[in-house]
Amino acid sequence: MIKKNVSIKDIAQDLKTSITTVSFVLNGKSEEKHISKKLTKEIIDYAFKIGYKPNQIAQSLRTGKSKILVFMVEDISNHFFAKLAKIIEYAAYQNGYKLVFCSTENKDDKSTELIELFKNRNVDGFIIVPSPGIKNVIEDLIKEKHPVILLDRYFSDLKCNSVIIDNQQSSFDATSHLIANDYKNIAFITTDSEQTQMQNRLQGYQNAINLKNLKEHLLKLPFEEIGKTNTKKNIKEFIDNKVELDAVFFATNYLAKAGFEVFKETNPKLFYELGIVNFDDNEIFEIYNPSITAISQPLEAIGAKLIDSMLRLVNQNEENEMSENIVFKTKLIIRESSLSKITMQKLFRP
Amino acid sequence: MIKKNVSIKDIAQDLKTSITTVSFVLNGKSEEKHISKKLTKEIIDYAFKIGYKPNQIAQSLRTGKSKILVFMVEDISNHFFAKLAKIIEYAAYQNGYKLVFCSTENKDDKSTELIELFKNRNVDGFIIVPSPGIKNVIEDLIKEKHPVILLDRYFSDLKCNSVIIDNQQSSFDATSHLIANDYKNIAFITTDSEQTQMQNRLQGYQNAINLKNLKEHLLKLPFEEIGKTNTKKNIKEFIDNKVELDAVFFATNYLAKAGFEVFKETNPKLFYELGIVNFDDNEIFEIYNPSITAISQPLEAIGAKLIDSMLRLVNQNEENEMSENIVFKTKLIIRESSLSKITMQKLFRP
DNA sequence: GTGAAAGCGCTAACAG
């Protein structure tokens, strides 16, 4: 940090003009401020020549803006969020914004701390996958007029922009698909989380099951323990005890992963004996053996919508009393794992 | 952004003392500056009570520090980098630093632009997975005394801190493992990139092959086209034309993915007919059918080392003429995909 | 048309 960066002041001195003029020119206000064409060109050329780069910190201190958006997710190493992060990042850059990501681990205290931190850094907008207990923090954020968009889940009694998917319908469709393919004892493996997205997924499953008068097979794993060994143990017990099961519907990526580990360790044939569907797609599912049927969220569209809405929020001066709630449809990508039992056996056990 | 945040000035006014005193106290310099215990306590309590949070922008403008580290990777949605990002982020937070990630897409211009941008934001340190042509940009960064650590690859003629793995040895070991398991015609599928990590991986493969007087089967895919359809087409052609192949060694994650897609589409039996090894592990490989043998990088250790070195660099005032090059060993995780041909057939074709 | 100057919030040298 030794090479002193050229500042607006240096340019003014070198060109024997004033700081103000340089600032006006560099901010494209020559016209507006009636600055002569020659001076304007001279300043621009000189700035370019000596490689002037505005000090964004100073700019930010002065304007209260930072041209930074933050994307707070549960876990950046989760495929769904990582993919989305990349899409949003790209769109943000296209519009002159930088994107900062961070992982909240779905913990309220970490989320709160991070939000506080970004407020103090004049971040221009927040895209947040909220942890369960930060409704009031989000509420304050909105009261203080920070642009906020919630993603993936929301608080039913809080007025706030949000972009989510139709969890209930997706789940209903996926379950109905299994039913249509002759599966009669379909397990739904989920967490005990009270968050909207999980509740709606469960509801969709239950509606489909009830509609056909089938039996519910529900496993709710303690959210706190996801990823720990207990999760696998619980899944194994559940499967061992339910001999009648012929299909499994995993409510999230990490549950599927745990489930697959159990299948693999217990009895690899399960992959072909059970119908399998997962909420959330993953590139790997396409090339898995068998390939896995999954509910795919329209990542590109979600990302585009997020940035579009965010830019609108950031650029509007007037108050906006309206809040926008966007619900995307998902797509059920049907692959080998949910072929009807008969077909599956024909194909894989020649 | 309407609720005015309390500033140091407000505190000084309310407490009828001076800005300086408040600043000293809040920066933990009461002792050093001989400020009375009572006043100190009074200020701290009051600051806490009214929820004072320093404006980091102003702090940064003044001190030239930001308490931010940047982690520039090729692609944040790549599992390897996402995992590492999470580890580094956590360690950085523990030490009072925030971490910003971004994806360079391995492009020189985007990398250069990003580095410039972060310099202008007073980022305290750079952890960079460099794209091929930014040696001079890195060089400048170092000349300007910015702390820099290169990751995953380096420039052989540039003195710069780096953390890498022993690509050549890892590749040699993996190839030797295949050979030991009776595979005689082992393909190496890589890119035509000139970057150190890829070159060394190739060298390791070649050394192992030559040592046993086996035949080299090399496929170098144009780096620019990775992820495009041509990649898959090339792999398919290569495999179709080399009937004698009995094993494949993929030099990176995304090549394995393309390869698996080809296997899946062409002839799923290939998964069990070919020995398969991949450079870089992935949680999915463990639960794949067959589970995939992979070279696993010690992510935790790499992350810890990176942050440890970075903190040292950031905190040292004196010049450091030394540069540190760390080489980590990897671990070959042997799974089903590289069992000897005979065993594989016994197990999977009962 | 252009420039002087105030001030964003903070740190730290210097003065009492």
Place this chain on the structure above:
DNA sequence: CTGTTAGCGCTTTCAC
């Protein structure tokens, strides 16, 4: 021991 003050680099009002 505490306060005054000069900036960090920039934007923008107001004056000439």
